[in-house]
Structure formats: structure tokens, C-alpha cells
Amino acid sequence: MTGTVQGVGFRPFIYRLAKAHGLSGYVKNLGNHVEVLIEGERADIQNFLIDLPEKKPPLARIKEIKVKTITFSGFQEFIIVHSEPGIFENSIIPPDTAICEECRLEIFDPSSRYYHYPFTVCTNCGPRYTTVRTLPYDRENTTMADFPLCEQCEVEYTDPLNRRYHAQPVCCSKCGPEIWLSDSKGKLIAKNYGAIVKASELLEQGSILSVKGFGGFHIACNARKDGSVKELRRRLARPEQPFAVMAKNMEVVESFAEPGDAGRKCLMSVRRPITVLPKSKNFSLAESVSPGLHNIGVMLPYTGTQNLLFDLAPDSVYVMTSANLPGRPMVVENEEALEKLRGIVDFHLLHNRVIANRNDDTVIRVVNGQRAFIRRSRGFVPEPVELPFEVEAAAGVGAEMNSTITLVKGKLAYISQYIGNTSHVETFRYHNEVFEHLVRLTGIEPLNWGCDLHPSFNTTGFAMNRGGEKTLQVQHHYAHILALMADNSLPVDSRILGIALDGVGYGGDGTVWGGEFLGSSYFGYERLGHLLPQPMPGGDLAVKNPSRMVLGMLSGRLGEAELEELPLYFPRGKQEFSTVMQQLQKNINISMTSSTGRILDAAAALLDICKMRTYEGEPAMKLESAAKKSTQWVDLPLVFRKRGDPAVPVLDTTELLLGVYELSGGKYSSADLAFAVEEGLTKGISEIAISLARKNDFDRIGLSGGVAYNDHISSGIARYLKEAGFELLMHRHVQCGDGCISFGQSLVAGLGIDSERTR
Amino acid sequence: LEHGAGGEVMQALIGEIILKNFRNRSAGSIGLDSLDDGSTVRLENFNSASELVLTTDSHVITPAFFPDTNIGRLAVSGTINDLTVMGAKPLALTCAVIVPEGFPIHEFEEIIKTMDETAAEVGVPIITGDTKTVEKTALDSIILNTAGLGITDSPVRDSGLKPGDRLLVTGTIGDHGISLMAHREGFDFETDLVSDSAPLWKLIEPVLKLRTPEGEPVVTAMKDPTRGGIANALNEMAAKAGAGILLEEDLIPYKPAVTAACEMLGLDPLEVANEGKAVIGVKAGFEEEVISILRQHPYGKDAALIGEVTAENKGEVILRNRFGGMRYVDMPAGDPIPRVC
Ligand SMILES: [Fe+3]
Ligand SMILES: [Mg+2]
Ligand SMILES: [Zn+2]
Ligand SMILES: [Zn+2]
Incomplete structure (x- = not known):
């Protein structure tokens, strides 16, 4: 099998499926594909093959299954064969996904040991990329290393038949992270589920809270209370910028927005992006949530904490805006939240799992009937984008606003999470950190560096410092079109008329x-x-x-x-x-x-x-x-x-x-x-x-x-x-806006084109 | 060559053509390579720690007369200030003039008189000179060159900043550039903003004498933020010192007219030229004392602390606003290019 079949709980899934159909054999990771050998009754094998694509783990994508009949060798049982050294078994880091239905039911089940425990996860769900410090992707290299498994968790973690088999973030209330509520100065108010109950009461009353999640902090307040939203606007000095909101389920969403089929699909996806939807005629939220706009960014709960909060207030809608100044990095540490959100939030809903990788919410809008990424981040990063041709190891460092970084090698492009506006010192430092981290996680050491033509961009300076003579400046709008071409898998010899419409970019003629x-x-452009x-x-x-x-x-x-x-x-x-x-x-x-x-x-x-x-x-x-x-x-x-x-x-x-x-x-x-x-x-x-x-x-x-x-x-x-x-x-997998620039730059760098025609 | 090339283009010209071709470039502890405001000349046969400081500057400005003064004051002040920020007492000046034929004689005389008045403010004689006239077509206004000779026993370099030092400015920023633009282009900013052009020796002299209890000079570095404004001056100082500079936006003194003009024209006041100001690095703990001394002089009445020198962010100048947000203050590179998408 080929496709996204590694790092997504695929082998335990095959194991369980084979067991369920009474089959024997093995599953083996071979790096670029997964090999499965099954032996058993013809009918069982057929059912196995029918179930395979239907029941596959949520993040798995099967591109191709080649089936071949071979001589019977008489396996006694079904086993997971451990990869041979050299195969990058643990080098694939999955993105973060929403808590799965099975885990969600457990946190609302009084008889479960996961009852009311917000960090409940399994192989199919939960935080991933945001926990990874370094490779290989094993528990000791993640932020879960701070929480040694208790006996019961150890049993689940090591049992191939268990849903939690080898799920790195596995934990329970005995051994895992804790949640608590503090006041604005950090004084403890309540712990565990009690903290969530208290937070819910405060939100209902109109308080403004910070809520720590997978990849950073949200600032939350009640979106039905105009007074709360306006107070938040005043405190953030953000008079008009639309706030995203979160609601318990589609039913509540439909009470204020019109998702349509494409929007519904986006909202409900396990990646849980913010989806920008038209407001409905009977829009019932505070007008100040997205003033002067016909649409609003909406998302469904994806963490255990969010699910527990909305269970307590099923009809409520909360503003969930990322905790940062515009264009600056979102707050990720508890101490930092207490300091930077002073005067902005009244209470903090904190936990003690460290966030290794900041990751803002992804934002999607349906444009021309298709999904368009406004921001591609949590839930999608660090999944690579496949290239239509091979390139050398190279980097694209982005433009200035809505920056990302891209590393390419072979036929894969790794596009970083959303970084922000690198003209701000803090964001530029973050940009440099993301770069180091992406190099560490992908093992790609760039030979060439692509950057913008703008002489004053910090990212341009960054590339020149690192790349020296190996730095290739790429015209901004040409980078847009290159990204679009590769996004549409156009082969290396393609020609296209690219229309690039945006704010501003430095032109080849200095205007x-x-x-x-x-x-x-892919080798140059003409205006x-x-x-x-x-x-x-x-x-x-x-x-x-x-x-x-x-x-x-x-x-x-x-x-x-x-x-x-x-x-x-x-x-x-x-x-x-x-x-x-x-x-x-x-x-x-x-x-x-x-x-x-x-x-x-x-x-x-x-x-x-x-x-x-x-x-x-x-x-x-x-x-x-x-x-x-x-x-x-x-x-x-x-x-x-x-x-x-x-x-x-x-x-x-x-x-x-x-x-x-x-x-x-x-x-x-x-x-x-x-x-x-x-x-x-x-x-x-x-x-x-x-x-x-x-x-x-x-x-x-x-x-x-x-x-x-x-x-x-x-x-x-x-x-x-x-x-x-x-x-x-149009774009399919990457942003239309400047988030795609690093991707476009990385292609010129990856193809090693140093030409007047790309500048 | 581009006309009026500033910042990085000029740096390249100096580095790649001038420094490469002059083979003997030093006569004392500070030579041409330092690209400081002036250089020092060792007094070989004297038993003295003192060195002479030599500097020269050419001035072209259109128009030659502007509020409230003219090119004569600019030329004399510029050279006195170059000596001053080297920590040198001005001893004597030269005056070379290139003037197109047909230049009004009474204007010429007024410029010369202004030079005399400006030099008299700090008691410096103008002791030699040269005058040339050229054809009308070769030049459209007057060019003045002034060289200055000074003396010091502890030259102040623009590279002397150390982490922890405090940065001061002797007064409001951007007055000269904005007043000149308003006058030249006929902008009506409804103000009486005038050029700040002034000789600073008397203002700075008492500060240079200050010593720490350990006997070290309190002033660690100085520069006059002329073309390219304090953005240019501070970037050079940070780069030469291998240290960072953190400025507090709210502390930088501006005249309301300068703020207004910059906000209406889209200019960064940090990049606007000054002709009667100095940026001074002082050892931490002495900033109050230095400011109170500066404020006693009319040219220093708006002196202020504007930031500090940091060990991190080597070679970079960062501006922090009241909300804690920080941005880089870039080396001005010609005209600003829009970047907001
Ligand atoms: Fe763009
Ligand atoms: Mg000079
Ligand atoms: Zn789960
Ligand atoms: Zn446990």
C-alpha cells in the first residue's frame, strides 16, 4: 500500500483488522510503502480488503493497493514486523487532530477511567506535531516525556489490540497532564474537572479567559454577550478585526451561520479548521464579533477541554481568538500567558503539558466552491505536499506578512506552520526557530535558498546570511504562480499564464x-x-x-x-x-x-x-x-x-x-x-x-x-x-496569500535556477 | 554614480573604491578605515597623550537659504560637530568655496557673515581658505567645504558602545530635514519649524570632562545624526560596536510639527536629517547627570534618554513601542519601498 500510511496508526489498524477477520500474516513498514501479508479463508480476505479503505484511520490516505497472490507459508498469527534500521519508521510526524468519537464518549462515560479527563487520546486522535521536540517520533522525544506512563496506561500502550497501542501522547488522570484555573495573577482557583466547570461559569457570566490548547493559547469570551466582546476589543486594541468563534456542534453553528455542504465538510473534518461561513439571516451572536462583514470564522471543539466546556453550555458560542498581538507569535507558555495577557484576560485555564511547536488554527474559506486556505497550520502541518517532480534539498524563507518556511527535497515539500509578520522582532526570531526546527524534523539541509526580491525584508537578510552565494531571489508574484503550478501538480515542462492579484510585492523593475x-x-517568467x-x-x-x-x-x-x-x-x-x-x-x-x-x-x-x-x-x-x-x-x-x-x-x-x-x-x-x-x-x-x-x-x-x-x-x-x-x-493544498510564497521560492531553489528570468 | 546616494550605496562606494585605493590611511590612533566623524594625528615629538583630530566636510544644499539660516551655518556647524563628537576641542577651521558665476554677491556675503557668527559661538577661528568660481552650467548653487582641526587627550569613537550603556540624544529629532523639505517644496505645515543647525562644542564640552569613580570617561561613544537621521547613526554605532541597541519609542523627543509632517508624508522621523544634534552613549547610572548638564545649555534643553545598549541582537537597532511590540530600525536605503501587503 502506498499513500499516507505511516505515522497515522496504520499498522496497529491493519493488525486489529486482520485479527478481527481471523487472518494471520504480517504488516511491515518499508519506508515508502507498507507491505501486508495475509493468510486465511478467501471470504475473510475479501472482507478484509473491503473494510480496509472504509475503516482506515482518519489521517490515513491510501493512494494505491497492489494485491498479489503468493504461495502459502503458514503463519500462525498476525504480527507487526518492526522496521529494519535505516527505514525512517519514526520520521513521519502526523498533524494534530480532534479528539475522536471513541475518546470523546469515554470522557463523558462515568464508568470509564477517562471520565472528565481532558487529555484523553488514542492512536486515532489528539495532539501530535505540537508535542514533538525531536526525532525519532517516540514518546521520550515529545513533551509527554514529562509524564511517565502509569501501569494501566502502560498496558494499553503495549497491547496491539488496544486502540491506544503506541499512541505517543497516551495518558490518564493518574499519570498525565493536569488542568487548572487561575486568576490573572496566577493564583490557583480550581483543579481538574472542577476547573473546567468554574471556567464555564465564568464564560457564561461574561468573563474573558485564556485557554491553553494544543498549539497555543486562545482568548475566549461569550460571543452572545456584546459587552464581553466589546470589552475584549478594547483590551486588545483591536476595534474591528473579526474574531473566530467555537460552538458545540453543527446544530448550534446553523443557528447563526450557513455552512453549505463544502463548509460543513470542512468544519467537521478531524483537522478542525476555522471555516469562514456566511452569517445566517437570523444571526444571533453579538454584532461586534465580526463587524461589517457578511461572514464569520467558525470552528468545532477539538480538544477534550473544549468538548467538556461545551458540554456544560451546549447552546453557547464562544469567541476563540489566538492569544497574540496581530502578526506576532501566539502565547505558548504559562508564565508568558500570565505576563503578556495581563490586563487582557481575567482568568487562565492552564495545563502543564509543554507546547513544543506553536501552531495557530488553520483558516479555510470556501471560494469558487472549493476549499481555500487562508492560513494552513494546525491539523495540516507538518504533512508534506507532494511535488510533481524531483528537486534538490532547498529552502524558501517566505516574504514578510503571513510568512511560512518551506523545505523541499526529492518529491516532497514541507511547509511550516503559520509564522506571522516577520517585520516584528519577536516574529522574526520565531521564524528563525521554526526554520531550525523544520531542518531538524525533516533532516533537509538546504543547498540553495530562495527568498523575496524586497531588499528590506528580514527574511531576505536571513536567506542571504545563511545561503550566501547560494541565495536566489525570486520575484514575489512569480513565487505565487510557481506555488500554484506545483500545487496543481503541473509537470516540470509546463507553461501557464499566471494571474497574481494581491496587496503589494517588490517587482522586477523596482516598482x-x-x-x-x-x-x-518553472524556469522563469515574463510580465x-x-x-x-x-x-x-x-x-x-x-x-x-x-x-x-x-x-x-x-x-x-x-x-x-x-x-x-x-x-x-x-x-x-x-x-x-x-x-x-x-x-x-x-x-x-x-x-x-x-x-x-x-x-x-x-x-x-x-x-x-x-x-x-x-x-x-x-x-x-x-x-x-x-x-x-x-x-x-x-x-x-x-x-x-x-x-x-x-x-x-x-x-x-x-x-x-x-x-x-x-x-x-x-x-x-x-x-x-x-x-x-x-x-x-x-x-x-x-x-x-x-x-x-x-x-x-x-x-x-x-x-x-x-x-x-x-x-x-x-x-x-x-x-x-x-x-x-x-x-x-486555483490553489488546492497551499494558501493563495503570502503563506505560499516560501513554497514557490523553494521550487526555484530546489531546481537551482539562478536566472534573470526568476527575479 | 547615483545622485544623492545614501546609506548602503555610499558605503559600498567608500569601501570598494576609496579605501581600496588609498594606501596610507592612518596618522594616529584613528585612521580613515574607522570611517568615524574624523581621524586623529599623533604629535610625534611632543610628550603628550593628546592627539590632533582632523575632519572635513563638503556641503551642497538647495536652496542655500532656508529657515532660519543658510548653508554657512550648516558648513561651520557640521565641521565643529564632527570634531565635537570625536571628543575634540575645535582649534581652527578652513573655508573653501566653489561658487557659480552670477551668484548674487550680497547672498555670498551673508553666507560668509553667517559662517563667522557660527564659528564665533564656540570661539573657533577660520584661518585659511580657497575660493573658485565655475561656469553657471557646471553648478547651480554654492558649495562650501570646511575642514576642522581639533585636539583631544581621549578621543571618543563611534564604535565605543558597550552593553548596558545608555543612549541619549541632545534634543528633538528631525527638525532640520522636515523644516528644509517644508521650505523647499512649499509645504504648509502651519508651524514655525526651523533648521536645528548649530555648533555643539559648548554643549558637549562639560560632558566630556565627566569621569566615573574609576576614572573612566562617562561618554563611551558619540555621533552626529546628519544624513539618514538617527536610524543611520545608530545602525553604524551598533554595527561597529558589535552590540545591539534597544530604543523606547515613547522616549524619543520630537517636535509636534515633525510628528505631524512625518505622519502626513509617510516618512520615518528616525531617518530624517539633523544638523544640530548628537547621540551620546554614556555609562549606566550617569544618564541623569549628563542630561541635567545638557539641559542647562539652550541647544540641549530637550535632551533625553532614548534607549540602551544590549549584548544580544548584535549589530541591530530595535524600536520598542509602549505595548512592548518591537520592530527593527533598518539602515536607510534610499527611498522607502512599500512592504505592507
Ligand atoms: Fe503576495
Ligand atoms: Mg561627517
Ligand atoms: Zn481517540
Ligand atoms: Zn495513566
Whole structure:
């Protein structure tokens, strides 16, 4: 058998299955596949083969089963053959998964020795990656080494017929980790199940708690109490950023959100990601949980503690946001929680199992009917992504925001958990730690290093320091498209027209890109088209305040008096308005950008949907939410131009925004116009893509970048392309946003391409 | 060559072309290789621990007149300050002028008078010089070069920071760069912000005399944060010392007009030029005393503690905000490039 059949409890499963069917023989791990020999009655063997794919462990994925009949040799029993040395039996670390149904039933069963014990696990469930300190993956190399097995646990751990056979985190209330509740200063309030009961009461009353989980801390509060949520916002100084929530089961989720089939499947998966769902019409949670958005991030309980909490308050919904400042590493240690969450939480629900690997919740959104990773972390990391071709050992170190690290070798790519914004000192240090850890766990020593082109990124410096001459700078949007190609298993000689739509990335010509059409292969790219470069008055300040983009985009077309009348916002009022106007006239601290994100931001500001960006993507996300409410179709002017030498097609985004300006205040609502801007971009981008693909003989077109999370834009491009006879490739296993950059970089490094055409 | 190339580009030019080709580059304990604000000259035949300090600086600035002064004050102050931050008492200055034909004579005279007034503030004579005129087409404004000679018995190097030292600044940051930009580009920031250009010898002199009970100088390192602002100065100091610098954002003094202008233009005030300020490293425990001495002088009335030197984060400058969040203060590299995605 090949596939994901190692490190997922596969051999004990085969053992138990064979026993159940009265078969003898053996199961043996051969590194890249598992060999099973079975002897017995024909009917039993057939039933065994039927049960095999149906009853397999939750994380196992069987790619292929080759069945061969051989001479009978007369095995007396069924055995697990221990691997020969050299076979990396214990080198595969599974991701963390939700507590399984059998364990869950045990913690609610008064007659079980696991009754009310939150750390109950078995071969099929529980924390894995977050516990691993080093390899091989044996208990003594995990954070469970601090908890020697008691006699009873030892028996279960060593019995191949037991569900807990060789499950490294096995433990019970006698020998395992403990949970307790403390006040904000660390003073003990209650222990064991009593701590969970008390925590539940506090949450119901409106307190704000920290809750330690598998890969870090959550901050929890009651999502039905507007006062609690607002208080949490005040304490975190996070006025608008949406909070994820957790609810007991699908029934409760359906009381405030509309999961749909794809959403339901995501939510209920054993990997338990946060799934971003549309709010339902009778949305019953506090409005402050995800203000100004049509959707909300939801997850189901995955730890024992969470299950016990929701058992006590079955109808409740709790905010469960990771305990960190935006872009900084989440809190993982008890002492750290007491210190860093001082003034933020009232109580701490702590435990004494150390977290070896920080791992944020994975976030998924259904886009164009498919699963799109906003963040790929807990439940998925460190599962490798399979490459369509072989590469040398290499590293990709990421961009800056939403960073990840990727190590590749052979046909496997190991993409790290979510790291965060590496411009922050703490996050950059964490980035470096994750790198060391990933090298240790995969044994991959990079020969080449891929990094961004941006000269000021800390990650660029990191790669240069480590890699020296072996460092290859990869253009940001090309890295997006490379990641997309490999994500779709395109073979090494493939060509694709890549559409990369995002915030900003440093371009090959020294300007800032973000709305790009890149004719790409694994060996280089050509910029075949883009959005019209627009001025960013004040550089990054124009990201924080999209009103500045509006002035930049329209100042060539409207007079100062007309611009002054626009419903824009400047923190320093009229004086700032004049300053920006002068900045534009005199070209002071102006960068030019072809970014798509900035156009969406500008539209959000012009339509009075979002003034200041208080979290990543806010204006564009609110624009999308507003557009959902549109009732009338409006066509905005699509103007295409030619720019550069050789001349390439360019979509004139000023004309789009001007169209919005001319129609606003009339019979169309801001929702109608929000929809129209998205639709105009979608149509304009699709038209350029189709004509470029036809002209340059591309039969594949793909989409990457953070704007691809916009369902209207992604689905729209897919639809326009389909009408023209093209299928749109989107991401499947890795993020559309900058989480995929390290993956793309690692491919250039892995193929060892040092070329002008990749920069 | 790029015009106005700063930071890393200029470093490369100096390292790869100038230092490589000058073969004899040292006359005392501090030579050209130190790339300090000046270098020292040993007095071979004297029985003295003292060394001379020599420095030179050329000044081009458009326009030559700006609020509240002109290029003359900038040139004299710049050279006096280069001597001052080497810990040297200024002894004498030179004045070389390159001026395009047609430059108004009365403006020329005003510049010369300003040079005289500035030098008189610290009692330094201007003792030699040179004047050239060039064709109108070769130059659009005046160029001044001033060299300075000073003397010290314990030169202060910009590499002298040690972990634990405290970092001070002698006043508000960014005044010169912002006032000049406002004047040159016609920004109306509704303020009376003026260039801080000033000779600092009298301000710094009393601080240089301070000794610890063990007899060591209290001042460990000094630099004048001109082009590239304190971001550039501190990065150089951290790199040369092989130590880290941790700045506290809330402690750094700014004039409200500078904060406002930077917030409206998207500039980092740490990267804005100063012409009458010094960053000073002092031994821990002496910061209060040094600040109180500095504050007695008009040029030091806003002197403040801004951070400290750390053993970790070697060669890096980190800015910590009031919430404890930390970011790197990079070496300025030309124009800032947007990075927020
Ligand atoms: Fe990107
Ligand atoms: Mg100098
Ligand atoms: Zn289980
Ligand atoms: Zn036990």
C-alpha cells in the first residue's frame, strides 16, 4: 500500500483488522510503502480488503493497493514486523487532530477511567506535531516525556489490540497532564474537572479567559454577550478585526451561520479548521464579533477541554481568538500567558503539558466552491505536499506578512506552520526557530535558498546570511504562480499564464506590483500584462489609509475642488489633504503600484465602506461584504491601454474608480457600486488573461494572491474563462496569500535556477 | 554614480573604491578605515597623550537659504560637530568655496557673515581658505567645504558602545530635514519649524570632562545624526560596536510639527536629517547627570534618554513601542519601498 500510511496508526489498524477477520500474516513498514501479508479463508480476505479503505484511520490516505497472490507459508498469527534500521519508521510526524468519537464518549462515560479527563487520546486522535521536540517520533522525544506512563496506561500502550497501542501522547488522570484555573495573577482557583466547570461559569457570566490548547493559547469570551466582546476589543486594541468563534456542534453553528455542504465538510473534518461561513439571516451572536462583514470564522471543539466546556453550555458560542498581538507569535507558555495577557484576560485555564511547536488554527474559506486556505497550520502541518517532480534539498524563507518556511527535497515539500509578520522582532526570531526546527524534523539541509526580491525584508537578510552565494531571489508574484503550478501538480515542462492579484510585492523593475499577468514556467517568467500603476502617496501610509489611494488615482482627472468634496478621511484633516495633493504634484515619497488590493481598498474608501485599515485586508473584505447586498447591476467602463517596451496590455483602474465616482450619489447604492468595482476588475482581468492566453498559446490559466480569497472575483474569473473555453487553476493544498510564497521560492531553489528570468 | 546616494550605496562606494585605493590611511590612533566623524594625528615629538583630530566636510544644499539660516551655518556647524563628537576641542577651521558665476554677491556675503557668527559661538577661528568660481552650467548653487582641526587627550569613537550603556540624544529629532523639505517644496505645515543647525562644542564640552569613580570617561561613544537621521547613526554605532541597541519609542523627543509632517508624508522621523544634534552613549547610572548638564545649555534643553545598549541582537537597532511590540530600525536605503501587503 502506498499513500499516507505511516505515522497515522496504520499498522496497529491493519493488525486489529486482520485479527478481527481471523487472518494471520504480517504488516511491515518499508519506508515508502507498507507491505501486508495475509493468510486465511478467501471470504475473510475479501472482507478484509473491503473494510480496509472504509475503516482506515482518519489521517490515513491510501493512494494505491497492489494485491498479489503468493504461495502459502503458514503463519500462525498476525504480527507487526518492526522496521529494519535505516527505514525512517519514526520520521513521519502526523498533524494534530480532534479528539475522536471513541475518546470523546469515554470522557463523558462515568464508568470509564477517562471520565472528565481532558487529555484523553488514542492512536486515532489528539495532539501530535505540537508535542514533538525531536526525532525519532517516540514518546521520550515529545513533551509527554514529562509524564511517565502509569501501569494501566502502560498496558494499553503495549497491547496491539488496544486502540491506544503506541499512541505517543497516551495518558490518564493518574499519570498525565493536569488542568487548572487561575486568576490573572496566577493564583490557583480550581483543579481538574472542577476547573473546567468554574471556567464555564465564568464564560457564561461574561468573563474573558485564556485557554491553553494544543498549539497555543486562545482568548475566549461569550460571543452572545456584546459587552464581553466589546470589552475584549478594547483590551486588545483591536476595534474591528473579526474574531473566530467555537460552538458545540453543527446544530448550534446553523443557528447563526450557513455552512453549505463544502463548509460543513470542512468544519467537521478531524483537522478542525476555522471555516469562514456566511452569517445566517437570523444571526444571533453579538454584532461586534465580526463587524461589517457578511461572514464569520467558525470552528468545532477539538480538544477534550473544549468538548467538556461545551458540554456544560451546549447552546453557547464562544469567541476563540489566538492569544497574540496581530502578526506576532501566539502565547505558548504559562508564565508568558500570565505576563503578556495581563490586563487582557481575567482568568487562565492552564495545563502543564509543554507546547513544543506553536501552531495557530488553520483558516479555510470556501471560494469558487472549493476549499481555500487562508492560513494552513494546525491539523495540516507538518504533512508534506507532494511535488510533481524531483528537486534538490532547498529552502524558501517566505516574504514578510503571513510568512511560512518551506523545505523541499526529492518529491516532497514541507511547509511550516503559520509564522506571522516577520517585520516584528519577536516574529522574526520565531521564524528563525521554526526554520531550525523544520531542518531538524525533516533532516533537509538546504543547498540553495530562495527568498523575496524586497531588499528590506528580514527574511531576505536571513536567506542571504545563511545561503550566501547560494541565495536566489525570486520575484514575489512569480513565487505565487510557481506555488500554484506545483500545487496543481503541473509537470516540470509546463507553461501557464499566471494571474497574481494581491496587496503589494517588490517587482522586477523596482516598482511595486500586485496585479500581474505572468507567462510562467518553472524556469522563469515574463510580465505580459498588469493593472495600471497608481501612485501610493506616502508609501505604506496609503495602505493604512486608502483615502490616499483615492487621491492618487483620481488627482489627474478631477480638480482639487472636486477631490475635496469626496467622502474621504484624513486623520489630520484639511491640512493632510493639501499635503497629499502636494506630495502628488511634487512626487515626494510616492511609490507606483499595480496592486489589485489597493484598488479594492480605494473603492472601499470612496464608497465610504471602510476608512482606515485596522487589520490586514479590512477595506477589501468590507467591500466584498457590502457588494453582497447589491441589488442592481452596473457596468463600469473598461479601458485597456498599452504600456512599456515591449508594450503590454494594462487595465486602466483609474477609469473604473472614476466610473464609481460619477455614478455615486445617484440611483445606485454603495453596495451596487461595490459590486460593480469587483465585477469590473473581474471582467477586465479576465479579458486580458483570455487575450494573452490566446496570443501566447497558453492552454492553462491560474490565479494566486490574496485577492483570490474574494469569492466574487475568483468565481467571476473562473466563469469568464470558462465561457472562453479555459479552465481556471486555483490553489488546492497551499494558501493563495503570502503563506505560499516560501513554497514557490523553494521550487526555484530546489531546481537551482539562478536566472534573470526568476527575479 | 547615483545622485544623492545614501546609506548602503555610499558605503559600498567608500569601501570598494576609496579605501581600496588609498594606501596610507592612518596618522594616529584613528585612521580613515574607522570611517568615524574624523581621524586623529599623533604629535610625534611632543610628550603628550593628546592627539590632533582632523575632519572635513563638503556641503551642497538647495536652496542655500532656508529657515532660519543658510548653508554657512550648516558648513561651520557640521565641521565643529564632527570634531565635537570625536571628543575634540575645535582649534581652527578652513573655508573653501566653489561658487557659480552670477551668484548674487550680497547672498555670498551673508553666507560668509553667517559662517563667522557660527564659528564665533564656540570661539573657533577660520584661518585659511580657497575660493573658485565655475561656469553657471557646471553648478547651480554654492558649495562650501570646511575642514576642522581639533585636539583631544581621549578621543571618543563611534564604535565605543558597550552593553548596558545608555543612549541619549541632545534634543528633538528631525527638525532640520522636515523644516528644509517644508521650505523647499512649499509645504504648509502651519508651524514655525526651523533648521536645528548649530555648533555643539559648548554643549558637549562639560560632558566630556565627566569621569566615573574609576576614572573612566562617562561618554563611551558619540555621533552626529546628519544624513539618514538617527536610524543611520545608530545602525553604524551598533554595527561597529558589535552590540545591539534597544530604543523606547515613547522616549524619543520630537517636535509636534515633525510628528505631524512625518505622519502626513509617510516618512520615518528616525531617518530624517539633523544638523544640530548628537547621540551620546554614556555609562549606566550617569544618564541623569549628563542630561541635567545638557539641559542647562539652550541647544540641549530637550535632551533625553532614548534607549540602551544590549549584548544580544548584535549589530541591530530595535524600536520598542509602549505595548512592548518591537520592530527593527533598518539602515536607510534610499527611498522607502512599500512592504505592507
Ligand atoms: Fe503576495
Ligand atoms: Mg561627517
Ligand atoms: Zn481517540
Ligand atoms: Zn495513566
